[in-house]
Amino acid sequence: MAKYSGGCEHVHTSSDNDPIDNHTCHCSVCKRVTGQDTTHVAFFKHGDLHVDNEGGLNRLPFNDQNPDGPLELCVCAECGTPIMLDDKQHRIRVAVPNLMGYSSDFPAPSYHAFYDPASGTPEPSDGRPVYESLRPDFVWPEGS
Numbered sequence: 001m002a003k004y005s006g007g008c009e010h011v012h013t014s015s016d017n018d019p020i021d022n023h024t025c026h027c028s029v030c031k032r033v034t035g036q037d038t039t040h041v042a043f044f045k046h047g048d049l050h051v052d053n054e055g056g057l058n059r060l061p062f063n064d065q066n067p068d069g070p071l072e073l074c075v076c077a078e079c080g081t082p083i084m085l086d087d088k089q090h091r092i093r094v095a096v097p098n099l100m101g102y103s104s105d106f107p108a109p110s111y112h113a114f115y116d117p118a119s120g121t122p123e124p125s126d127g128r129p130v131y132e133s134l135r136p137d138f139v140w141p142e143g144s
């Protein structure tokens with residue numbers, strides 16, 4: 001068994017390496033796509049998250065208001081389950097553990113990202129750091 005595995009009955013994802021970033025996302029795109037107020041988002045290095053049946057995926061722009069952006073939402077062509085976000089620049093692959101078939105013991109997010117004080121949402125008070133972007137020390141991996 002891989003350390004992390006997700007997907008649906010038609011397409012499976014797996015990684016033996018930990019995510020390189022694991023946060024609670026407050027951005028408007030995640031809100032719109034997931035329908036959740038906040039979204040647990042894990043970034044894997046692109047080469048770490050394996051997909052066993054890439055041909056079984058339909059690819060859609062993650063942000064339909066910025067269709068030329070780098071991230072694509074990949075959903076199972078058979079059943080419509082969201083499987084991952086894939087990066088056209090091959091830097092990262094993104095998992096939303098609770099929607100993409102991962103087990104409930106997925107490590108908890110370490111901080112809050114893209115919190116917008118102007119949104120009117122109270123600032124999170126769970127003790128984890130809160131940033132208006134990704135954490136300042138996050139470094140994007142090289143594309144491949």
Ligand SMILES: [Zn+2]
Nearest residue numbers: 025026027030
């Ligand atoms: Zn987001």
Ligand SMILES: [Zn+2]
Nearest residue numbers: 008010076079
């Ligand atoms: Zn499926």
